[in-house]
Amino acid sequence: MKNLSLPVFLLFCTTLVFISCSKGGNSYTNTDHTVGMTDLKTWSGIAYGYYKGDTVLQGDTAHIVWANTFYRVITDTSFSVQKINGYQVNALETLLNYISSDSITTKTVLFDDTVSGIVSKLTLYYLADTMKLELHVWSGYNSAANQYYQNNVILHSN
Numbered sequence: 151m152k153n154l155s156l157p158v159f160l161l162f163c164t165t166l167v168f169i170s171c172s173k174g175g176n177s178y179t180n181t182d183h184t185v186g187m188t189d190l191k192t193w194s195g196i197a198y199g200y201y202k203g204d205t206v207l208q209g210d211t212a213h214i215v216w217a218n219t220f221y222r223v224i225t226d227t228s229f230s231v232q233k234i235n236g237y238q239v240n241a242l243e244t245l246l247n248y249i250s251s252d253s254i255t256t257k258t259v260l261f262d263d264t265v266s267g268i269v270s271k272l273t274l275y276y277l278a279d280t281m282k283l284e285l286h287v288w289s290g291y292n293s294a295a296n297q298y299y300q301n302n303v304i305l306h307s308n
Contacts, residue, residue: 182236183248183259187274187281190230195283195305197222200297202290217297224305231272231281241283242303244270281307 203218232240237248239261246261259274269286285303292299 183251183261184231184233184236184239186276186279187231187239187259187272188233190228191281191307192226192228193283193305193307194225194227195223195303197224197301197303199300199302200292200295201299201301202292215292215294217292217295217299224303227305239272241270241272242285244268244285246270246272 198219198221200217200219203216229242234240234245239246244263246263249260249262251259257275257277259276261272261274263270268288269284271282271284273282275281283303283305285301287301289299289301291297
């Protein structure tokens, strides 16, 4: 009996630790970092970059598509950030993943996504109920102008 008591005790302790550490009623999959982000908001900011413009006629028969610049002030747009789940949102057709929360210094929640051709960041300032969205998209390279076609949008919710 003495040889059997140690394995039974270890099995009991292991079972107890396993039960106490399971997610149970505190399921971490239900964490929602998107609280306060999905309301319809008005936004203002700027959009700038380069787009495929008119062709430049050379002296010969070659035609070169040039990269034209644009800059716009945005003052009257509204949209809502769409919740995918508690860790992902969609803003202006861009999927953003939860990165971090800072409840001590800046009082922010940060969503970010950096993939090939797209760099974006959405920051929620939850005490002020405002957000900042930065979206940078590259769509190609113009070797004649030595310039990438790009669309840069920086918006702040009002």
